[in-house]
Amino acid sequence: MSIRSHLTISAFALALALGQGAPVFAAQDPHKHDQAAPAQLTLNKGAKWQGDANMIKGMDGIRAAFAPKIKAIHANTLPAQDYAALAKGVQAEVDFMVANCKLEPAVDAQLHVVLEQVLDGVNAMQSGKQPRAGAVRIVQALGLYGKHFEHPGWRPLE
Numbered sequence: 001m002s003i004r005s006h007l008t009i010s011a012f013a014l015a016l017a018l019g020q021g022a023p024v025f026a027a028q029d030p031h032k033h034d035q036a037a038p039a040q041l042t043l044n045k046g047a048k049w050q051g052d053a054n055m056i057k058g059m060d061g062i063r064a065a066f067a068p069k070i071k072a073i074h075a076n077t078l079p080a081q082d083y084a085a086l087a088k089g090v091q092a093e094v095d096f097m098v099a100n101c102k103l104e105p106a107v108d109a110q111l112h113v114v115l116e117q118v119l120d121g122v123n124a125m126q127s128g129k130q131p132r133a134g135a136v137r138i139v140q141a142l143g144l145y146g147k148h149f150e151h152p153g154w155r156p157l158e
Helices: 001-015 054-075 080-099 106-126 131-148
Strands: none
Touching: 001 080, 054 080, 054 131, 080 106, 080 131
């Protein structure tokens, strides 16, 4: 990933954390969204949203990173360095999805609601201030993802 892409993603994440939203960086966004992400996740006329292979691959990667650590996260026994490594892996999956986004605008906007929560969690885990809370935020986002997106074989983390 180029430095510009990384900075754009970092700026996007910072804007979300500060409550600025996506439009501030729309001109710099490499996959140029026409609208801001909606504030609330919804179904597609009562049905789950249809994503693409890149979304599925990225979300599978995030879930796979969390699955072996979920018991330690719940028990609050995961070492700090594991949270940092987990955050780095999750960020790489988000970067992959952003760089390879080919979703229809409505689906993309809905996925961004989930990814905002994921990035909030990544930021909390990277800062070291509340790494467990950040991990819990990502687990919750993964649960919402499974309820709102078609994803063959998806299972929530428990």
